[in-house]
Amino acid sequence: MVYYIKTKGWQILAVLLIGISLFLVANQYNSIASRFQAEIQEKTDEAVPVVFLCPQTGYYSFVGEDAVWAAKYAVSQINLQGGINGTPVRLIFKDTRSDQSLAASYFLGASREVPAVIGPIDAPASAGIAPLLEDTGTTSIASYSYEDIRTEYRPYTIAFMNDSEIGEFAAVRLWKEKNPDIKDVVIFTDSEDDAKSDAVSLFQKELPGIGLNILDVVDISGTRSMRRYEQCAIQALNKKADGYISLLSAEDYANVLLQLRKRGVSDGRFITASFSAVSENLLDAAENSLDGTYIWDKFDVNYPGYDWQKLVKAYQASHNGNMPLNNTVPEIYDAVMALCQCYEELGLTGTETDPVSKAKVCGWFNNSPVIHGIQGDFRWENGEKEADYHFFVFQGREMKALQNVPAE
Amino acid sequence: MKKINGKKLFEKIQEKRENFYNPTFRNPLRMRNGLWIGFLIFSAIAALLFWSVLYMYYEVTYRKQITDKLVDTAWEITGLYGAADFERSISILTRSNNYFAQVISEKDNRILMSYTNEGVEGGTQSSSIAGDDIFTKLDDTDGYCFYYAEDDSGNSRWAVEAIVLANVDGYRHILVLSCSTAEIDMLKQTLMSRGGISLAVVLALSAVFAFFLANFYARPFRHLNDAAGEMAGGNFDTPFIPEGPKEAVQLAETLNLAEKEFRATEQLRRDFVANISHDMKTPLTVIRIYAEMIDAFSGGVPEKRAEHVKKIIEETDRLTELINELMELSSLQSGTLKLQYEDFSMNELIHNVIDRIRIKDMSQGIEIQLVADTAYMVHADRQLIHRAVYNLIHNAVKYSGESKVVKVKLIPQNNQLLVQIIDQGIGMSQEELKHIWERFYRSPDLGNQIRGNGIGLNIVSEIFKYHHIPYGAESRLGKGSTFWFII
Secondary structure (H helix, E strand, O other): HHHHHHHHHHHHHHHHHHHHHHHHHHHHHHHHHHHHHHHHHOOOOEEEEEEEOOOOOOHHHHHHHHHHHHHHHHHHHHEEEOOEOOEEEEEEEEEEOOHHHHHHHHHHHHHHOOOEEEEEHHHHHHHHHHHHHHHHHOOEEOOOOOOHHHHHHHOEEEEOOOOOOHHHHHHHHHHHHHHOOEEEEEEOOOOHHHHHHHHHHHHHHHHHOOEEEEEEEEEEEOOOHHHHHHHHHHHHOOOOOOOOEEEOOOOHHHHHHHHHHHHOOOHHHHEOOOOOOHHHHHHHHHHHHHHOOOEEEEEOOHHHHHHHHHHHHHHHHHOOOOOOOOOHHHHHHHHHHHHHHHHHHHOOOOOOOOOHHHHHHHHHHOOOOOEEEEEEEEEEOOOOOEOOEEEEEEEOOOOOOOEEEEEO | OOOOOOHHEEEHHHHHHHHOOOOOOOOOOOOHHHHHHHHHHHHHHHHHHHHHHHHHHHHHHHHHHHHHHHHHHHHHHHHHOOOOHHHHHHHHHHHHHHOOOEEEEEEHHHHEEEEEOOOOOOOOOOOOOOOHHHHHHHHHOOOOEEEEEEEEEEOOOEEEEEEEEEOOOOEEEEEEEEEEEEHHHHHHHHHHHHHHHHHHHHHHHHHHHHHHHHHHHHHHHHHHHHEEEEEEEEOOOOOOOOOOHHHHHHHHHHHHHHHHHHHHHHHHHHHHHHHHHHHHHHHHHHHHHHHHHHHHOOOHHHHHHHHHHHHHHHHHHHHHHHHHHEEEEHHHHHOOOOOOOEEEEEEHHHHHHHHHHHHOOOOOOOOEEEEEOOEEEEEEEEEHHHHHHHHHHHHHHOOOOOOOOOEEEEEEEOEEEEEEEEEEEOOOHHHHHHOOOOOOOOOOOOOOOOOOOOOOHHHHHHHHHHHOOOOOEEEOOOEEEEEEEOO
């Protein structure tokens, strides 16, 4: 009996401890949300708040830094023009540190003060806050460029960039149109990246319809080494394909490209790459091996528009003359501009949290009017961003635009 | 082909196994033969194990090292493709590693480059290394493969690594790097062919060595076994010769000691039997004599008859006492006796004993004194202590000789009681003192002068051992003895 009581006592104590720990953890995140909420309240004094959640540190900082710059730049441009209905816009930014839980806490706090939040811009954190959207009624302009997640949490999920899969297919289709002699292809991918795997599935389904036969899918996942890149290139060359489609990120693509060019693929037109490879790293690593190869992106770094050129100059001024090669720059700029346009058109101050105002904002974004973006017009339909895809061919290491591929 | 009955075979194995562990099962193998066979089997197993390990090392490690090096070198050359010193690098690598290298184009299977194991360009290589189907072979791979090719001579093989280097205008250029495995194949062949001979030689040498070794270990035990057989036959003068390994020497010494003890015990047993026979025969004889006398003449004479009947009764009592002592000794030695502890007065017990001895008129005019300053209580089995004290005092009375006093002293010692039974009689020598507690022992000097069975003191010592109490005796020849115990 005594033993039973003692054992039972320990069990009860353990349960209590776990319960207290959970409560403390939950409380901790609630307290983070409350603190952020208070911070927003302080900063919305005589200003229209634009809340932006973004990973400036951690794993996704490589996209976060440019996104923050773009958001700040956009806000500065709005204020130069007098703000929204005469009220200046204030950017309230929080570093989510690539942490999903932290992003969710900040979003919770923000949703108590504003009708819409921009970000997070990384897919995992965006997926993490999605379940909170319906309860809070808050619109989230974030990384929702996949049909599945938009459908599940519609109408609150607004993609800040256009669909990557559609872009990949559109680019390959255009590449095929430009090079009709290419019939047999090999695809390079990384199975550790779900987005790339989804693109491969799409290719396997759609490419035969445009006259392309997939001979092999080369998976580069695992430990990276020069021998690994050689093996991947050799695996592709062994298939005697006419063309090579790369879904790889910059460093991987650069190394594979060098191997292909070294081993007989003398004409660059036989190779096309994904927007995920576009970066300064690619240009530095691959250099003239890029010549003649194809690539696509969600924006055109050489877009001639005045606003874009102005942005480029501002970017170069603060980035040692480097070009803004990250697509989050125009995307976040457009997102901030669109939010301000929404507040202006709806006559909101950006601090409305009543259900009616939140619903209005949500409705505006879900099926938006045509918006004049920094690189052309775009709109949202059912949360999906419909904007042009940009297709390029390299001349040396310069990306020359071929044509824009309209969104479908 | 004879069909094996699995069930019967299993039962047979089970039976052998049970017999092996059955202590009563007699192993038909002699120790020497068993040792010899055991050593032989051990040598065979060791030789086989050694050969297996060597073979495994060769196959798994050595061969793998060679093929891994070939593969690594092939990839090293692949990495250098397109570099300005590509051909020079191939020359160096082939020479330093004893490899053969070819670069072959899929277009007409043309050899673009060829280097021998001396780093020299040109020269023909075995056609089997990169056969006509090399490109077909690569179609089913990821662009590289490893395989073995038979040498043209048919005596050895080539280890080959083929890697696609490039795809030029739709035709693959491949690197074929190879090295001859003649050396390692020959090693394997040697291992295989010599393995049997080595095993046979090892077994032969082991057989000889094992024979002598087995003999060395078995011979002493054989001798001991023979001597033990002699001893079992009743010859107690057979020596156990300490020879051979240490355990055999120890066994021989132990057996010698056991023989000595056994001889002594046997002598004691003979003496006891003789004594007992005499002690039992004597009263029986007396009983018979007096019974005959009653029958013959004293039956009608009341006085004589009474006297004779009294004698018969006395002898009967003596015989009864002897039998009781034997039974008591047996009970004590069986180890099954349970002590009945109780508190009692030692003084009172001793008085009882003295009274009993007086009643039986055994005191024979001797004064038995109890010397104690007070009454002492002890905790023991009263009955057994009574018996022990009785035997000791009785002995003291018997052996008091011309002296007339037997003293029993009670001396307190650290919460215990020292009991001394002191006589001033004939005493014993120191040599006799060593044996007085032994069963059936009687003083050789007294012969049959003083009546006794040699059991009394043995009973006393068993009683004290049961109680775990110290006891002992001191004596001086002609001066008397002191028996003591502490309770």
